[in-house]
Amino acid sequence: MGWRLPFNGHKEVGLKRGPWTAEEDQILMAYIQQHGHGNWRALPEKAGLKRCGKSCRLRWINYLRPDIKRGKFSLQEEHTIIQLHALLGNRWSAMAAHLPKRTDNEIKNYWNTHLKKRLIKLGVDPMTHKPRTDASSFPSGSNLTHMAQWESARLEAEARLVRDSKQVIPNPIHPKNHLTLNHIQLRPRCLDVLKAWQGVVAGMFAFPTQDLGSPTSTLRFPAIGLNATSYTDGEMGFDDSLKCIENSNQMKEIEETITDGCIDEWFEDSFRVGNYENVPMAVGSSNCCDSVFDLVNSSPYGLSMLYDHNVMK
DNA sequence: AAGTGCTGCAACCGCAATCGA
DNA sequence: ATCGATTGCGGTTGCAGCACT
Numbered sequence: 001m002g003w004r005l006p007f008n009g010h011k012e013v014g015l016k017r018g019p020w021t022a023e024e025d026q027i028l029m030a031y032i033q034q035h036g037h038g039n040w041r042a043l044p045e046k047a048g049l050k051r052c053g054k055s056c057r058l059r060w061i062n063y064l065r066p067d068i069k070r071g072k073f074s075l076q077e078e079h080t081i082i083q084l085h086a087l088l089g090n091r092w093s094a095m096a097a098h099l100p101k102r103t104d105n106e107i108k109n110y111w112n113t114h115l116k117k118r119l120i121k122l123g124v125d126p127m128t129h130k131p132r133t134d135a136s137s138f139p140s141g142s143n144l145t146h147m148a149q150w151e152s153a154r155l156e157a158e159a160r161l162v163r164d165s166k167q168v169i170p171n172p173i174h175p176k177n178h179l180t181l182n183h184i185q186l187r188p189r190c191l192d193v194l195k196a197w198q199g200v201v202a203g204m205f206a207f208p209t210q211d212l213g214s215p216t217s218t219l220r221f222p223a224i225g226l227n228a229t230s231y232t233d234g235e236m237g238f239d240d241s242l243k244c245i246e247n248s249n250q251m252k253e254i255e256e257t258i259t260d261g262c263i264d265e266w267f268e269d270s271f272r273v274g275n276y277e278n279v280p281m282a283v284g285s286s287n288c289c290d291s292v293f294d295l296v297n298s299s300p301y302g303l304s305m306l307y308d309h310n311v312m313k
Numbered sequence: 314a315a316g317t318g319c320t321g322c323a324a325c326c327g328c329a330a331t332c333g334a
Numbered sequence: 335a336t337c338g339a340t341t342g343c344g345g346t347t348g349c350a351g352c353a354c355t
Contacts, residue, residue, distance in 0.1 A: 019323070019349085041340075057341080058324065093343060105323080108344075113321050317355080325347070332340070 016050045020059055024049060028056055029064050062105045069101035073110055081107060082115060086129040 020028075031047035037060065040053035049056060062068075073081070077099060084095040092104035092111075099107060116126040123131055 017325075039340080053340095054326095055324075061342095062323075090344065104343075109322050315355105317353100319353080320351090321349105323347105323349090326345085328343090328345105330340105330342075332338105334336105334338095 015044075015052050015055075017052075017055065020063075024051070025059070025064060028059060032060060032064075062103050067101055068103060070106075073102075073114075077102070078115065081111060082119075082129075085111065085115075085126075089127075 027047055027049055031043070035046075037043055037057070040057040043049075043053055043056050044051050047056075051059075080099060081095065084098055088094050090108075092108040095107050096102055096104040111126075119126040119129075125131070
């Protein structure tokens with residue numbers, strides 16, 4: 001089973017390995033663009049490359065594919081990765097499915113080299129996403145309890161979604177238009193849990209409790225005179241008094257303003273400072289947060305996040 | 314300037330899952 | 335239903351480039 005020695009190639013017949021040259025990239029790219037990759041095993045010989053098929057496949061998937069975004073991860077991508085990791089663990093390919101234009105390898109590397117370290121630094125176990133008991137500084141007892149409750153709610157919600165796949169859900173926006181979860185299954189279920197979780201996290205780090213009923217919420221960046229607005233599809237975007245940014249220089253300026261220090265501050269706020277107080281605590285009760293929809297309902301986004309345009313169509 | 318240690322990431326390895334004859 | 339071939343995936347490694355002494 002698996003990739004047998006002949007396909008590993010270089011071991012047996014002295015094919016090239018190690019970093020790809022620009023010339024090799026060009027040959028591979030030109031061949032695939034013209035013929036498609038077809039059978040990877042046969043590709044190198046056809047294309048005239050002294051590489052094994054497995055190596056060609058990897059190079060194409062992780063580097064040469066035209067639909068790949070390279071470079072620094074945005075703040076939102078970081079948040080998404082952390083949330084997805086909390087939900088999915090080390091299932092990098094599943095995570096990549098929710099991060100357009102990013103590869104599983106890239107996400108894995110970014111997690112291992114940046115995010116994991118940052119969580120450790122803040123006293124959070126990167127595997128369990130819970131406070132580390134051996135850390136010298138971690139959240140107070142009260143916050144720790146809340147975090148455990150949220151973790152419990154998250155797991156419960158995920159399990160509940162699986163159990164209740166036939167449940168009919170009232171649509172708060174269009175009450176007459178009830179939806180079954182089959183509609184929602186138009187997209188991966190875990191994404192809905194993610195969106196719920198995003199709502200919770202968003203509620204923790206920035207959004208005032210009195211605005212919980214609002215369909216969208218705004219995070220202010222006074223230093224640059226701009227706001228970041230959350231939308232009903234769970235995405236976030238920046239605006240200036242509800243006017244969208246169209247100027248790329250302005251966007252660049254914002255990205256530069258959001259420094260690592262700023263991100264660290266957000267992490268600290270989320271995990272330590274006590275914004276957990278801001279989110280409703282039906283979670284630990286006997287019905288343990290009736291479902292993920294309770295979480296969603298209590299989030300700044302409200303239930304509307306479950307009824308995005310994909311579902312409503 | 315040279316040596317050393319560290320970091321980030323591309324690439325590799327091997328197992329599991331899936332395909333298809 | 336079986337089994338070899340192929341693909342997908344996650345863990346790990348190796349090295350280039352950078353920072354520090």
